[in-house]
Every structure is written in structure tokens, then in C-alpha cells.
Amino acid sequence: MRLVNVRPDRGTALFLAILPFALVILAYVLGSAERLSANPDDKLLPSLVSLGDAIIKVAFTADARTGDYLLWTDTLASLERLFSALAISTAIALLVGVLVGMLPIVRSFLAPFVAMVSMVPPLALLPILFIVMGLGEASKIALITIGITPYLIRDLAMRVEELPREQMIKAQTLGASTWQMALRVVLPQILPRLMDGLRLSLGPAFLFLIAAEAIASDSGLGYRIFLVRRYLAMDVILPYVAWITLLAVAMDFALVRARRFFFPWFGAAK
Template sequence: MTRIINRQPNRYGRIVLGVLPFIILLLLYLSASDARLAENPNDKLLPAFSSFAEAIERMAFEPSKRTGEYLLWQDTLASLLRLAMGVGISALIGLLIGIGNGMVPYMRSPLSPLVTALSLIPPMAILPILFIVFGLGEVSKVVLIVIGISPIIVRDLQLRTDALPNEQLLKAQTLGGNSWQIIVRVVLPQIMPRLIEAIRLTLGSAWLFLIAAEAIAATEGLGYRIFLVRRYLSMDVILPYVLWITALAFAMDWSLKRLSLLAFPWYHASKGGRDD
């Protein structure tokens, strides 16, 4: 008898199983929306799809009467720029300090406890401090993302560096490699795919910190727009914005996965082709 843990769906089965939960959620929403609108045609909690279409057309394809700009695309660009800066800086910090802590004991001794302590601080708790220190502009939002995810990336890469086989490092030293050469030519190539994995795992948190910062102090951005229209109970705008953020996050995650597959095929082959 074939055990269920050894049974694998075929390609079309995986597609069907992947789409099925979304279809079920869609049907549940349609059922609940129809029931509420039947009782109250002006209900705003679960608007009909026609309301979504009108809101998307108004936000994405009609210029604002106040500014003349297309709000959805303006908000998207502002949020993506902040997110790219925050994640990029975090990745660089994570790579440098993560490898340094994993390879250089004199660097690990003072920095590792500090990184551990920073990773335990709730980033949202220090958001008011960031606004006081850096103001209400772009810097405070980017810094919040950096503080929120860079310690996680650092700790992950430090652990991955520590887990590298000692035989590789000993052989490189035997062949005459100095510390810099060993880090650049032995450690770095093996850590890069793990850096991409760490970024993928922290993208959700980065979006969370960005939306929170935009909701409190911003004049544009996806988070700003969601919290601006909530006072009017504009679910026809909020839900499409949430779905748009989800689509952007999914596209970023998929792009990073494809980049890793193309740049480091040996890494994924060593995992037996099991990629999330």
C-alpha cells in the first residue's frame, strides 16, 4: 500500500489543488456579499464585484481631480521605492555582518549579542522614536524596514555560515588562501542563494512595516491610501488595494525564486528540487 506521504500529484493536479482554495474563497465571498446586499443594497462591508471594477477604474485609470495623477500607480511607485531601499540596505547589512559574524570571531563576539538584542525589539514600538529622530519623511520609513528585517537576515546568514563544512575552509587554507580569499571565493558563493532565501522569508515583514509607517505618516503610498479611505468604509477600494499588494509581493517572491534558480542551479539541485 502506497503511503500518503509518498504520493505526489502530477503537474495538472498541483495546478488544480493550488487554485482550488482561491475558488472556494471566491465562492464564499460571493455568497456572503449577495446575502448582505439582498438585505441592504447600500451595504459597504462586502461590496459587489461591480463596485470593485468602478473603484479600480477610478483609482487606476482616471486622473485625480485634486492632483491630476493616477492614484494607484502613484501609490505603488512610492511604496515600491521605499520597500526596495529598505530591503536592499537590509540585504547588504545582512550579508556583510552575517558572514563577518560567522567567519571572524573578533567580529562575532561584540556584534552577535547586539544583533540578537536588536532582533528581539518590536520594530513598531520604536516607530515614534524614528519619527522623532528622522522626521516624517522617507528616511524613517526605510529605517523601520531595515531595523525590522536586517537582524533576522544577519542571524540567518550567520547560522548558514557557521554550518559550512570545516573541510572546505581547511582545504582552502591548506592551498594558501588568506582570510579574504576564503570569504570571497569559498564562503560568499555558498551564502548568496541563502541570502535570497532570507530576503524571500522577510518580504512579508518588510511589507508590514512599510504599510504601518505609511499609515501613520505619509502623503502617498499603498498603506497611506488604505488607511485614508477606511474612514469612509470604502471596502471597494481597500480590498483591491490589499489584493494588489498581495500580487506585488507574490511577483517579487517569484522573481527572487527564479533569480536563485538561474544563478545558483547547483544549490537547488542539492536540495533535490524541492523549492518553496
């Protein structure tokens, strides 16, 4: 039997899914034990006990100076910036993407510009944003928005262009205006694709968020990571990295569940 035809059962699939995580944890435990046996003061790979103590300190112990629970304060600050940028990006991408995909005149006008902007490295614009917009929240939100909006626009525009032409012709035959075709024909079909596009944008969005917070911020997950790195506090950095990953996974899962709930036909259509 060819490997391409081999499908694991549910138990095997679950085991295979867990195995890479278990191997990474095992490798970390063994590496940490080896380094700590040679140097008990080693900070590069702290023990699991040290990691647990650090998690308790940042998540469940009030900071002596501010009285805040640092992990939750940083998480709230970062998610406010992230959600604001995602909301702005989604609104812009939905409007511009539909127009570019539907209207040839708008496509000729905006498609080359959007394609060019999408090639600009967003992190290279960070100093410019700080100079023009200052070091406040606006520049951080703008960086995330600039980083993911062009991609979302191009993705949605291509999805609109892929819709069967027959649908547009039938809608026009029934007397639909351009506005009605956008609302009744195009929009319902691209909304689930927009949610998939947002899923793929989460990684870059977190990257731009952490970069902006690391350079100029007084709160946030990226700020905390780059603050404690000067002390080589890997027992704080590693839990923060794991927490950021869990947040991204949770958001991805939520988008998948929302798409299945609101657009159950989409999976079957694919």
C-alpha cells in the same frame, strides 16, 4: 498506501492549488450577495461590479484634484521606500553576517547584540524614529531596515557556520587569506541563501512599510488604505490589499527565478 507516499499528478496538483482561491472567491461572492440583498447600501462586502468600478477609478482614471493615477502613484512611492530599505538591509546583512559567521572574535562581539536587537518589536520603535528622524522618507526606510536586517544577519551567520569546515581548512592549506576565503569560498555559497532570506523577509517588510505609511505619509499604498477607511470604502481597500499581495508574490517569484538562473546548482545541492 500511506498518504505520505501519495503524489498528485500535474493536473491534480494544479486543481488543488487553484481550489482554495476559488473557494475564497465563492465565499466572498455568496457573502456579498446575501448582505446586499438585505441592505443594498452595505459597504462591508461590495459586489464584484463595485470592486471593478473602484479599480478603474483608482488605476485608470486621473484624480480630479491632482491629475495622478492613484494606484500607480501610490505603488511607485511604496516600492521606492521598500527597495531602498531592502538594498540597505541586504548590504548590511551580507557584510555583518559573513563576519559573524566566519570570525569567532566578531561573533563574540556582535552575535549577542544582534540577537538582542532582533527581539525588539520594530513597530514599537516607530514613534522614536519619527521623533528622531522626522516624518520624511528616512524614518520609513529606517523602520523596514531595522525590522528585517537583524533577522537576515542571524540567518546568514548561521548559514556560514554550517559550511563544511573542511572547505576552510583546504583553502588555508592552499594559502588563501581570510579575505580570499570570504570571497571565494563563503560568498558564492551564501548568496542563494541570502535570496531565500529576502523572500522570507518580504512579508514583514511590507508590514512595516504599510504601518509607517499609515501613520505619517502623503502617498503610498498604506497611506491610501488608511485614508479611505474613514469612508468605509471597502471597494478601494480590498483591491489595494489584493494589489499589495500580488506585488509581494511577484517579488517572491522574481527572487526564485533569479536564484535559479544565477545559482542553478543550489536546488540540486539541497
